[in-house]
Amino acid sequence: MASKNVIRAFQDLLGRENVYTEAADRHAYSFDSAVLDPVVPELVLQPTDTESLAGAVRLCNENELPLTVRGAGTNLSGGTLPAREKGVVLLTNSLNRVLEINTEDLYARVEPGVITAQFARAVAEKGLFYPPDPGSQTVSTLGGNVAENAGGLRGLKYGVTKDYVLGLDFFDVDGELIKTGARTVKCATGLNLAQLMVGSEGTLGVFKEIVLKLVPPPAAQQAMLAVFDSVDRASETVSAIIANKILPCTLEFLDNFTIRAVESFRGAGLPTEAGALLLIEVDGHPAQVEEDARKVREICQEMGVTELKVSQSAQEKESVWQARRDALPALARLKPTTVLEDATVPRSKLPAMVRAINDIANRHNLTIGTFGHAGDGNLHPTILTDKRDSEEFERVERAIEEIFDTALELDGTLSGEHGIGMAKSKFMEKEATRGTILYSRRLKQALDPKGILNPGKIMGA
Amino acid sequence: MAELQRLLTLLKELDDQLAGCMKCGMCQAVCPLYAETGREMDVARGKLVLVEHLSSQLLNDPQGVQKRLERCLLCGSCAKACPSGVPVVDIFIKARAIIGEYLGLPPIKKLIFRSLLPRPRLMDGLQRLAAAGQGLFSKKADPILGSSCARFNAPVIRDRHYLPLATTPLHGELGEIDEPAGPGGTKVGFYPGCLVDKIFLDLGRDAIDVLRHRGHGIFVPGEQVCCGIPALSSGDRQGFERLVGRILNQFEDADIDYLITPCATCTATIRTIWPLMAEYLPQREQQRVRRLAEKTRDITEFLAEGLDKASGEPQHGSGEKTGITYHDPCHLQKTLSISQAPRRLIGANSNYDFREMGAPDRCCGMGGSFNLLHYDLSRQVGQKKAEDILATGADTVATACPACMIQLVDQLSRTGKSIRVAHAVQIYAETLPQRAQKEQS
Numbered sequence: 001m002a003s004k005n006v007i008r009a010f011q012d013l014l015g016r017e018n019v020y021t022e023a024a025d026r027h028a029y030s031f032d033s034a035v036l037d038p039v040v041p042e043l044v045l046q047p048t049d050t051e052s053l054a055g056a057v058r059l060c061n062e063n064e065l066p067l068t069v070r071g072a073g074t075n076l077s078g079g080t081l082p083a084r085e086k087g088v089v090l091l092t093n094s095l096n097r098v099l100e101i102n103t104e105d106l107y108a109r110v111e112p113g114v115i116t117a118q119f120a121r122a123v124a125e126k127g128l129f130y131p132p133d134p135g136s137q138t139v140s141t142l143g144g145n146v147a148e149n150a151g152g153l154r155g156l157k158y159g160v161t162k163d164y165v166l167g168l169d170f171f172d173v174d175g176e177l178i179k180t181g182a183r184t185v186k187c188a189t190g191l192n193l194a195q196l197m198v199g200s201e202g203t204l205g206v207f208k209e210i211v212l213k214l215v216p217p218p219a220a221q222q223a224m225l226a227v228f229d230s231v232d233r234a235s236e237t238v239s240a241i242i243a244n245k246i247l248p249c250t251l252e253f254l255d256n257f258t259i260r261a262v263e264s265f266r267g268a269g270l271p272t273e274a275g276a277l278l279l280i281e282v283d284g285h286p287a288q289v290e291e292d293a294r295k296v297r298e299i300c301q302e303m304g305v306t307e308l309k310v311s312q313s314a315q316e317k318e319s320v321w322q323a324r325r326d327a328l329p330a331l332a333r334l335k336p337t338t339v340l341e342d343a344t345v346p347r348s349k350l351p352a353m354v355r356a357i358n359d360i361a362n363r364h365n366l367t368i369g370t371f372g373h374a375g376d377g378n379l380h381p382t383i384l385t386d387k388r389d390s391e392e393f394e395r396v397e398r399a400i401e402e403i404f405d406t407a408l409e410l411d412g413t414l415s416g417e418h419g420i421g422m423a424k425s426k427f428m429e430k431e432a433t434r435g436t437i438l439y440s441r442r443l444k445q446a447l448d449p450k451g452i453l454n455p456g457k458i459m460g461a
Numbered sequence: 462m463a464e465l466q467r468l469l470t471l472l473k474e475l476d477d478q479l480a481g482c483m484k485c486g487m488c489q490a491v492c493p494l495y496a497e498t499g500r501e502m503d504v505a506r507g508k509l510v511l512v513e514h515l516s517s518q519l520l521n522d523p524q525g526v527q528k529r530l531e532r533c534l535l536c537g538s539c540a541k542a543c544p545s546g547v548p549v550v551d552i553f554i555k556a557r558a559i560i561g562e563y564l565g566l567p568p569i570k571k572l573i574f575r576s577l578l579p580r581p582r583l584m585d586g587l588q589r590l591a592a593a594g595q596g597l598f599s600k601k602a603d604p605i606l607g608s609s610c611a612r613f614n615a616p617v618i619r620d621r622h623y624l625p626l627a628t629t630p631l632h633g634e635l636g637e638i639d640e641p642a643g644p645g646g647t648k649v650g651f652y653p654g655c656l657v658d659k660i661f662l663d664l665g666r667d668a669i670d671v672l673r674h675r676g677h678g679i680f681v682p683g684e685q686v687c688c689g690i691p692a693l694s695s696g697d698r699q700g701f702e703r704l705v706g707r708i709l710n711q712f713e714d715a716d717i718d719y720l721i722t723p724c725a726t727c728t729a730t731i732r733t734i735w736p737l738m739a740e741y742l743p744q745r746e747q748q749r750v751r752r753l754a755e756k757t758r759d760i761t762e763f764l765a766e767g768l769d770k771a772s773g774e775p776q777h778g779s780g781e782k783t784g785i786t787y788h789d790p791c792h793l794q795k796t797l798s799i800s801q802a803p804r805r806l807i808g809a810n811s812n813y814d815f816r817e818m819g820a821p822d823r824c825c826g827m828g829g830s831f832n833l834l835h836y837d838l839s840r841q842v843g844q845k846k847a848e849d850i851l852a853t854g855a856d857t858v859a860t861a862c863p864a865c866m867i868q869l870v871d872q873l874s875r876t877g878k879s880i881r882v883a884h885a886v887q888i889y890a891e892t893l894p895q896r897a898q899k900e901q902s
Contacts, residue, residue, distance in 0.1 A: 024525030027514050028507035033484050038519065073501065074486040093499040138490040329544035336480035388480065
């Protein structure tokens with residue numbers, strides 16, 4: 001337990017009510033959304049302004065208390081689990097002001113605790129568009145999105161969080177303010193530290209303020225639901241659409257198992273015999289949307305689509321998307337524990353990846369439903385299990401490892417959007433070189449000599 | 462030691478339901494408390510982890526867990542939005558009861574739940590005393606709402622704006638009623654709930670008028686017994702069961718087709734919480750509980766079903782319409798999925814112009830005893846609701862739960878904007894022929 005003096009120092013700095021020391025409070029911060037064993041922090045801090053945030057970081061460093069920054073705590077790789085000893089959880093969700101939405105220069109300045117969907121709504125009200133839309137956007141914080149380089153459904157056309165970070169103010173371990181990037185699209189000033197911080201999972205600094213790029217919203221959209229009798233057909237269709245120089249804003253995929261789960265959950269009349277579903281949305285200028293949608297329809301026909309539903313109204317578009325939104329809830333209800341992976345492959349390797357996942361499921365006698373972002377090769381094999389069944393859970397762990405191995409064999413990557421955290425750090429060496437890990441560790445060692453910034457994450461201990 | 466074992470055994474029974482939580486955190490998006498505090502122990506996911514850790518002995522602090530479980534409105538927003546379909550409210554209710562049994566009740570709660578609530582006559586006497594005394598320390602706050610506030614800094618009441626207790630409760634005024642089935646062949650038991658019995662007597666009278674107008678025979682027992690939810694949410698299963706038993710006795714032999722209540726919380730309690738907790742009762746009692754639960758209907762749902770058949774809802778009045786909006790009580794909209802029925806009743810009165818407020822289904826922050834235990838937080842949540850109501854420009858806000866009405870009166874009275882608070886049935890009752898005539902004369 002942190003000494004009384006240290007606790008008093010935190011209380012003086014943050015206010016008594018923002019320092020949690022009681023066991024029942026600390027246990028509420030012992031988990032995130034990853035399927036991992038809980039780790040109970042010794043202290044939980046909830047600063048209400050950025051000045052005391054800096055002070056809290058400094059105090060942690062002075063007292064060698066390892067700190068883990070937490071926004072909404074929806075991390076899927078254990079990145080927000082505290083250190084096993086003397087762990088401090090530092091909450092940024094009270095730092096939730098949108099400081100500026102600049103409609104002339106197309107940027108916004110936000111504090112790290114602003115909730116993604118609330119921000120996107122505020123931006124839309126000003127007639128602009130912030131595209132990154134991770135699955136947890138209704139609760140996730142922008143600070144967490146940047147720290148994890150969060151993706152979403154619009155990756156193929158609009159990119160992911162890193163493509164929207166123009167600038168970043170953050171604190172180093174001494175609570176010193178570091179300013180990097182700018183409010184301009186172009187910036188060639190100094191080391192690109194802002195992008196170094198993107199996806200760093202809280203291991204290199206603590207965010208104070210983020211400058212995000214905004215774009216004009218598309219004027220029109222059209223959504224389609226295409227049914228295929230095989231995954232190969234669906235996947236070839238994805239490749240054909242892109243080969244025809246069309247970039248849909250979303251191109252989502254559901255496998256047969258997921259289709260059946262969604263249908264029994266919602267009963268919206270999905271074809272349960274289908275091998276795969278594609279949900280395709282094109283957006284842009286109305287004329288271009290019409291042209292692109294026509295071409296997509298033709299390509300689908302050529303590729304042997306068995307059923308094609310084109311949304312004519314906002315309501316129909318909703319019903320097309322409902323199937324995708326239902327995917328996770330429908331799967332999650334089948335078994336107590338839901339392990340959501342995000343191994344990603346080049347999109348041309350999608351059929352091979354889906355086949356391999358099915359083989360792995362059969363080999364280990366496990367239930368896996370797969371859906372995800374076909375347009376960018378980012379699949380979500382979702383393993384349905386019960387973690388209380390230790391024998392089955394061992395098979396789950398073997399299956400996960402094999403999914404990683406397959407993704408890497410197919411020139412893919414361990415994580416498309418969930419991050420490495422604790423869950424995947426031991427696999428890092430499979431994808432990167434030993435040198436990469438040592439280089440990362442030396443970098444961290446130089447910036448964080450006492451190793452207090454989210455230790456154990458990404459590059460291991 | 463034996464008690465601890467019993468605590469752990471009972472908690473273990475919740476294990477399967479707890480395991481369904483994938484800790485995705487989507488409950489944060491809808492929890493009215495989390496919106497105010499951003500604290501994980503205030504939202505479903507965090508509380509479920511606390512129960513889980515208590516059950517698995519990772520955390521040995523039943524008091525600490527109890528305290529945090531009680532900081533919850535039991536509004537059910539989380540359960541309704543949960544992607545995995547975790548029955549969050551069921552778990553919380555049971556966990557409160559299990560931990561409450563282990564820790565025992567504080568003396569004041571024991572007095573209220575075990576000695577006062579099950580003794581209606583004693584309650585009536587207390588009510589007379591309190592009603593006689595309340596004028597001494599109250600001053601009028603808002604004439605439209607009929608609200609008052611304390612003259613001086615009073616404990617418990619603090620700076621609340623509240624409605625006066627009636628000197629004679631509704632059941633005292635009505636006496637026992639046992640009419641034969643009406644022309645439609647139905648006989649309904651009317652269960653006003655404590656708040657209607659003691660504070661919103663007009664609502665009770667309106668409800669009975671409408672039921673009679675529809676041709677239903679009415680049964681009202683001579684006494685009002687609490688539905689048990691205040692006891693149970695405080696973790697007192699024994700007190701709860703005693704109250705349930707008394708109500709079962711009251712209505713058992715009355716040969717009613719339906720049990721009608723104008724209180725969303727009472728309806729939800731009898732319909733869902735009674736059967737949930739019946740599993741702890743002997744087989745015979747379980748059947749009695751289920752039989753009455755199945756007969757129980759919310760009054761708006763019951764009346765809306767007959768709306769098309771009802772003869773001559775008068776379309777009177779051609780003058781200026783009054784703006785009205787509607788607040789969805791959590792226990793109606795989230796627990797029982799009833800949201801259209803009350804709106805249809807309001808729509809049947811052409812004197813009103815209906816305007817939907819923003820987020821009509823967001824909890825008002827009342828949460829029964831939550832309001833007593835955590836008044837500041839309750840008020841914070843309630844002020845958002847008041848803002849949404851005011852933004853519609855309506856002069857009247859209707860709802861379908863007397864508990865919400867208490868909160869709306871308090872929060873609106875504070876704004877000083879003189880907005881009327883009514884039950885949807887009261888708006889509908891204004892269309893009854895005798896009322897319409899009275900209004901026109």
